[in-house]
Amino acid sequence: DGGITQSPKYLFRKEGQNVTLSCEQNLNHDAMYWYRQDPGQGLRLIYYSQIVNDFQKGDIAEGYSVSREKKESFPLTVTSAQKNPTAFYLCASSIHSGAHTIYFGEGSWLTVV
Amino acid sequence: DAKTTQPPSMDCAEGRAANLPCNHSTISGNEYVYWYRQIHSQGPQYIIHGLKNNETNEMASLIITEDRKSSTLILPHATLRDTAVYYCIVRVVTTDSWGKLQFGAGTQVVVTP
Numbered sequence: 001d002g003g004i005t006q007s008p009k010y011l012f013r014k015e016g017q018n019v020t021l022s023c024e025q026n027l028n029h030d031a032m033y034w035y036r037q038d039p040g041q042g043l044r045l046i047y048y049s050q051i052v053n054d055f056q057k058g059d060i061a062e063g064y065s066v067s068r069e070k071k072e073s074f075p076l077t078v079t080s081a082q083k084n085p086t087a088f089y090l091c092a093s094s095i096h097s098g099a100h101t102i103y104f105g106e107g108s109w110l111t112v113v
Numbered sequence: 114d115a116k117t118t119q120p121p122s123m124d125c126a127e128g129r130a131a132n133l134p135c136n137h138s139t140i141s142g143n144e145y146v147y148w149y150r151q152i153h154s155q156g157p158q159y160i161i162h163g164l165k166n167n168e169t170n171e172m173a174s175l176i177i178t179e180d181r182k183s184s185t186l187i188l189p190h191a192t193l194r195d196t197a198v199y200y201c202i203v204r205v206v207t208t209d210s211w212g213k214l215q216f217g218a219g220t221q222v223v224v225t226p
Contacts (some may be wrong), residue, residue, distance in 0.1 A: 029217045098206050101159050101162075107154065107155065
């Protein structure tokens with residue numbers, strides 16, 4: 001089935017460590033996105049990519065990095081520079097960045113211990 | 114993009130219609146209204162969108178006022194599985210607008226037996 005796969009679903013990280021969240025889509029979508037959601041809050045954009053080998057910072061990019069080497073993959077690295085990384089992370093994609101519909105993965109929970 | 118205002122929460126009896134209001138008084142002529150919902154700890158799910166006319170699909174109906182300053186999402190026969198946070202979003206369709214978009218806090222809908 002077509003869709004967006006995020007892994008892992010749950011991840012624990014020690015302070016000072018980098019961690020990478022995986023996002024893969026088989027929808028042949030050009031655009032991909034990473035959002036962060038804190039408990040009881042809405043979504044905030046971290047990074048987005050309109051096409052392979054291109055990406056743009058969102059509103060809260062500090063402490064995060066991404067790459068877009070393949071159309072189907074958009075991994076997010078949460079670096080040690082991110083001061084409060086514990087959150088729910090959502091990856092999304094759309095057929096192109098002007099599309100009406102954006103599709104989301106099931107999310108990844110990151111907890112810093 | 115125009116901002117939206119939604120009530121923080123509402124309850125609905127199972128089998129009854131749920132009417133979710135959204136205020137977007139500063140909406141511009143080229144901005145669409147979108148509705149998404151998010152079940153706890155899952156990724157958001159697209160429901161419906163519209164520009165001026167009322168819209169209906171298998172999930173819901175969208176009623177947009179003539180002046181476009183507000184809209185109502187109608188779930189015709191609410192079920193327990195409709196319990197979720199519902200987001201109302203307004204957005205102009207450009208190539209980078211999903212990338213710049215922020216989801217607000219939404220309306221927590223609880224459907225009770």
